[in-house]
Amino acid sequence: MSEPMRCYRHPNRETRLSCATCGRPICTECMRQTDVGIKCPDDVKLPRSARVGAMRTSQIAKTALAGLAVAVVGYFVVLVIFQIGFGRLILSGLAGYGAGTLIHRAGGRNGGPIAMTTSGVSTAIPFLPFLVPQILAGGFPFFIFLPAAIAVGVAVYFSR
Ligand SMILES: [Zn+2]
Ligand SMILES: [Zn+2]
Numbered sequence: 001m002s003e004p005m006r007c008y009r010h011p012n013r014e015t016r017l018s019c020a021t022c023g024r025p026i027c028t029e030c031m032r033q034t035d036v037g038i039k040c041p042d043d044v045k046l047p048r049s050a051r052v053g054a055m056r057t058s059q060i061a062k063t064a065l066a067g068l069a070v071a072v073v074g075y076f077v078v079l080v081i082f083q084i085g086f087g088r089l090i091l092s093g094l095a096g097y098g099a100g101t102l103i104h105r106a107g108g109r110n111g112g113p114i115a116m117t118t119s120g121v122s123t124a125i126p127f128l129p130f131l132v133p134q135i136l137a138g139g140f141p142f143f144i145f146l147p148a149a150i151a152v153g154v155a156v157y158f159s160r
C-alpha cells in the first residue's frame with residue numbers, strides 16, 4: 001500500500017485522490033467531478049481560457065532546454081542559410097517553423113506567453129552574430145534583418 005496523501009486544503013485529512021489538472025491531493029469533500037476526472041476546486045473554478053498557456057515546471061524546463069537547443073543549432077542553420085544565398089526568406093520561414101514547433105511540443109503543446117517568448121528569443125539569437133556587427137558598423141542590414149524577422153515571426157506563431 002502506498003502512503004496516503006493529505007488533502008492540500010485539509011492537511012489533517014488523508015486521501016488517495018488527486019486533482020487531474022494540478023496533481024495535488026484532495027479529499028472527498030473538496031473533489032469536484034468533471035468529465036475529465038476529479039479536480040480540485042481551484043482548477044474547476046478556472047475558466048478554460050485561463051488554463052491555456054499554463055505550464056508545469058517540468059514543461060517550462062523543457063521549453064527552456066528546447067529554446068537553448070534552437071539558439072545553438074540555429075546559429076549553424078543561419079550560417080548555412082546565408083551561405084546558400086538564395087531562398088533565404090523561405091528557408092528562414094522553415095527554420096522558424098521547426099523552432100516554433102519544437103518549442104511548442106517541449107512545452108506540452110500548451111503554447112502561451114512562455115513558449116512564444118522562448119521561441120522569439122531563441123530564434124532571434126542565431127541571427128545576432130550576423131546582424132549586430134553590421135548595425136555597430138552603422139548599417140542597417142535589411143537582407144539579414146528580414147529573414148530574421150520572418151524566422152522569429154513564424155516561430156512565435158507556431159508555438160502560440
Ligand atoms: Zn487542481
Ligand atoms: Zn479537503
